[in-house]
Amino acid sequence: MTERRPVGLEVRSEVVLPTNVAPEDANLVADFTPNLIDVGEHxxxxxxxxxxxxxxVMDAIAVLGLADKSMAVFGIGCSTAFSNNLDVEVLQALHGRAPSVATGVIRMRPELAVFTIQGDGDMGNEGLQEVLHAAARGENIVCIMLNNGVFGETGGHLxxxxxxxxxxxxxxEGRDADKHGHPMRIAELIAQIDGVGYVARGAVNDAGNVARTKRMVVEAFASQQAGNGLSFVEILTMCPTGxxxxxxxxxDYLAETIAGTHAVGVLRQEQSEQ
Ligand SMILES: Cc1ncc(C[n+]2csc(CCOP(=O)(O)OP(=O)(O)O)c2C)c(N)n1
Ligand code: SF4
Ligand SMILES: [Mg+2]
Incomplete structure (x- = not known):
């Protein structure tokens, strides 16, 4: 992946914790948690x-120095319960509607770093048209889809x-295409829409993928700040309960099962004219 940032966007490397030296103090969770996350109960x-x-996502916002101009729009799923632990402005959308709410925000406040966080059920089942139309309109927002392949919050359904x-x-007995239809690859669907600035799929099942995913999210916000239209990052997440x-x-289940269909990588990257 090429390192590309819009002009004037400062990268604050000091907020990235060094991992090549032993920590001097006790290993408390709070010591390793970015400032934008409250480690209280969830x-x-x-x-x-x-x-x-x-x-x-919070690391990317901190690295790019966007905390004071960021606005999150959450969908409804397990991740919604984590929105109270974030030190950024948060709006709550109805099921599937986060890209439309984010559209309203970015049109009124185009200088903001507006982003959505939705699950695969919320974005893909309950409101797929919302993100597709927002992408086709070239809305200058970042859309994040947390893909665990199930409706986690309501009990682990298809x-x-x-x-x-x-x-x-x-x-x-397992998803059967004849009975239940085929899976959709949402990142690929969005990547072929004109008006989209950046599309990638990451995963959080191992340290390498976490680091790669952070770089993808940084690229997505950098593209949004450069005004390239909608950026989309799908992130494969573990849901042992569902x-x-x-x-x-x-x-390992994520690597062997989910990522076999939803391949990790960058799917689209428009170059900024700046
Ligand atoms: C209109 C409507 N549809 C569905 C639900 C139930 N519901 C709430 S959260 C949710 C699951 C969301 O799944 P996903 O977006 O994949 O997020 P996850 O919990 O897996 O992170 C469902 C089905 C509801 N409350 N109202
Ligand atoms: S493991 Fe699954 S059910 Fe549990 S909080 Fe995460 S997404 Fe929800
Ligand atoms: Mg889900």
């Missing part, structure tokens, strides 16, 4: 990938991204 399950993905053979609450597997198995 309601997500142990082993859930969503807080890791959201941390990547979504549009559930992979063939994946067990869910209502596909106990996948009905032991927590420790979830990272």
């Amino acid at each position: 309601h997500l399950c142990p082993g859930c990938g969503e807080p890791i993905a959201i941390r990547a 979504t549009v991204t559930t992979t063939i053979g994946q067990r869910t609450k209502n596909t106990i 996948w009905f597997i032991p927590t420790e198995d979830a990272p």
Whole structure:
């Protein structure tokens, strides 16, 4: 991936914690948590990938110095419960409608770094047309989709991204294309729309993918700040509870099952004219 930033956007490298030296103090969670995340209680399950993905977003905002001009619009899913732990402005949208709410915000306040956070069920099942039309209109927002292949919050049901053979609450024997249809690849769908500035798919199942995903989110916000239209980052996240597997198995399950259909990588990157 090329390093490309809009002119005038300062990268604040000092907020990135060094990982090549041992920490001098005790390893408290708070010591390793970015300033934009409050480490107080939250309601997500142990082993859930969503807080890791959201941390990547907060890190990107901090690295680019966008905290004071950022505005989050959350959809409805497990990640919604984490929005109270973030030190950025947050709006709550109805199911599937976050890109439309974000459209209203960016049109009134075009200088802001407006972004949405939705699950695959919220974005792909409940409101797919919202993000597609926002992309086609070239709305200058960043859309993040946390893809765990299930409606996690409501018990682990099939979504549009559930992979063939994946067990869910209502596909106990595994998704069967003849009975349940084929999975949609949402990032690929959005990448072919004119008016889109940046599209990538990351994952949070291992340290390498987390680091790569952070770079993708930085690129997405940099593209938004350069005015390139809608940026989209899909992030594959673990949901051991909704996948009905032991927590420790979830990272490998993601690699072997979900990522086999939803491949990680950069799908579209428009060059800024600046
Ligand atoms: C109109 C409407 N549809 C569905 C629901 C139930 N509902 C709330 S959150 C949710 C699951 C969202 O799943 P996803 O977006 O994949 O997020 P996850 O929980 O997996 O992170 C559902 C089905 C609802 N409350 N109202
Ligand atoms: S049900 Fe899944 S997505 Fe929801 S908090 Fe638990 S592990 Fe995370
Ligand atoms: Mg989901």
